[in-house]
Amino acid sequence: MSGPVAGAPASGTAADAGEGRTGLRIRGLRKWYGDTRALDGLDLEARRGEILGIAGPNGAGKSTLIKILAGETTANDGEILLDGRSWDTGTERDRVAVVHQEPQLFPNLSVAQNLMVGREGTRALVRGLHADERTLLSDLGILEIADRPLAEVPLAVQQRVEIGRALARDAAVFLFDEPNSALTQEESEDLFRRMHLLADAGRVVLLVSHRIAELAEHTDRVALVLDGLCTTVLEGEALTQEGIAAGLVTGQAAREPEEQITVRLADDAATALRLTDWTHGGGEFAGIELHVRAGEIVAMVGVEGSGARELVRSIAGFERGSGTIEIAGRSGRRVVADGTSLVSADRQTSLFTNLTIGDNMVSRLNREITRGGALRRGRMLEIAHDLRDRFRVKASSVHLPIRSLSGGNQQKVAIAAAIVRRPEVLVLEEPTRGVDIGSKREIYRLMRQYAAEGHAVIIYCTEVPEVFEAADLAYVISDGRLSAPLLVMNYPDVEALARAVTRLERHGSAAGPASPGAADAPAAGAAPA
Secondary structure (H helix, E strand, C coil), X not given: CCHHXXXXXXXXXXXXXXXXXXXXXXXXXEEEECCEEEEEEEEEEECCCCEEEEECCCCCCHHHHHHHHCCCCCCCEEEEEECCEECXXXXXXXXXXXXCCCCCCCCCXXXXXXXXXXXXXXXXXXXXXXXXXXXXXXXXXXXXXXXXXXXXXXXXXHHXXXXXXXXXXXXXXXXXXXXXXXXXXXXXXXXXXXXHHHHHCCCEEEXXXXXHHHHHHHCCEEEEXXXXXXXXXXXXXXXXXXXXXHXXXXXXXXXXXXXXXXXXXXXXXXXXXXEEXXXXXXXXXXXXXXXXXXXXXXXXXXXXXXXXXXXXXXXXXXXXXXXXXXXXXXXXXXXXXXXXXXXXXXXXXXXXXXXXXXXXXXXXXXXXXXXCCEECHHHHHHHHHHHHHHCCXXXXXXXXXXXXXXXXXXXXXXXXXXXXXXXXXXXXXXXXXXXXXXXXXXHHHHHHHHHHCCCEEXXXXXXXXXXXXXXXXXXXXXXXXXXXXXXXXXXXXXXXXXXXXXXXXXXXXXXXXXXXXXXXXXXXXXXXX
């Protein structure tokens, strides 16, 4: 290919990178939203001719950094230089191309029209495809559907369209933000091949990803971002999966003495959940065998696309599954509906933002708050007050709008609404996503208390510190397969657990329990009976 499609060098070349002036240099970048500091003086350097990986937990500031570089939001302070010259991301947006995790395209336009958006010239969307554009679409395997409306093609194809739109621009900086979460392994490898071609041609390429194995394999350096700062940059021999995993969690989690898990369940503990040959309707996981006992907190760990999120949601009936699911020894759709409660990762989907705190707390109840088809307002208020106090929701009145609460307190309300039904299995997706440290401690306390009352708690986690602080057992899901269980209490610190999780993510369930010799970590716990 030729022209911008091939990724030809712009103002600098890979050879220029050694001069220290070419590439992207960020100094003291700050961005805050109210009292929340998303970026707190971040320093970063991305050189032409390399792929720079960006890794960090949720809420670390990665997405804010990408939005600033893409011109989608403005920094409060700091300096951005491109090739030694000041770069105004607001007025020079054409110099950067972004591939997002969720395609940001126009579903009412065709595949070809989406490729041309922003480069139409004076006759908007009237011109036909250039030869280079046709070559690119052919190379991406989507030329035959160039005239099809984007809304009619699968998500993976939409992702290829967004990738094609980025590659077709004559940009100096390419930002890939979790770009392959919806792609197959073959499609992902093709994406990385194109990223390497761009870097070889002298472009600045940044890859933001939770997939540690891909960062270790496909990047030249990896910047670790925590709490709005770049804490370290790994390269050379230090750039390994274990090195990335340990760097991301160092100092991020520690159990308080009273939180140590010291009581093992008796062998005859009641079965809360059993999955037999459990297979996802959309193919995200298959043949899952799982036994969870009452009193356990079990974490399902996996990056987007691993099947972990879909597995957790299927337990609560929010994803289609086949095989057998038993809740407290009973099976059937009605049993799943009555015996589980889900709090999704996006708390807004678990709350009614137009209702009060109290109404949200009792929103999942039925017989307890009705009589003869009418609401029992007094009983609703009594339950709401009890839940506010028991869950330590910081609100002077349950009559206040739910929107008046902080994110952490909204999450506690969502969990309270799920728990008040007393489900046998409480299912939580990323239970402390976007909440402060104090609220995290409170939410972990609520989870442990509910499990101690004889129920099972299933959580979907993308962050190892959460697993370390909250879970009794952890399973790693990779390519839709379940690993052997990890007994969390056997790991002395979060770094050791992170290394074990990373090895299982890399090799999938075929690897079996983590090998102590590989990283001096304790052996995984035995599987439950």
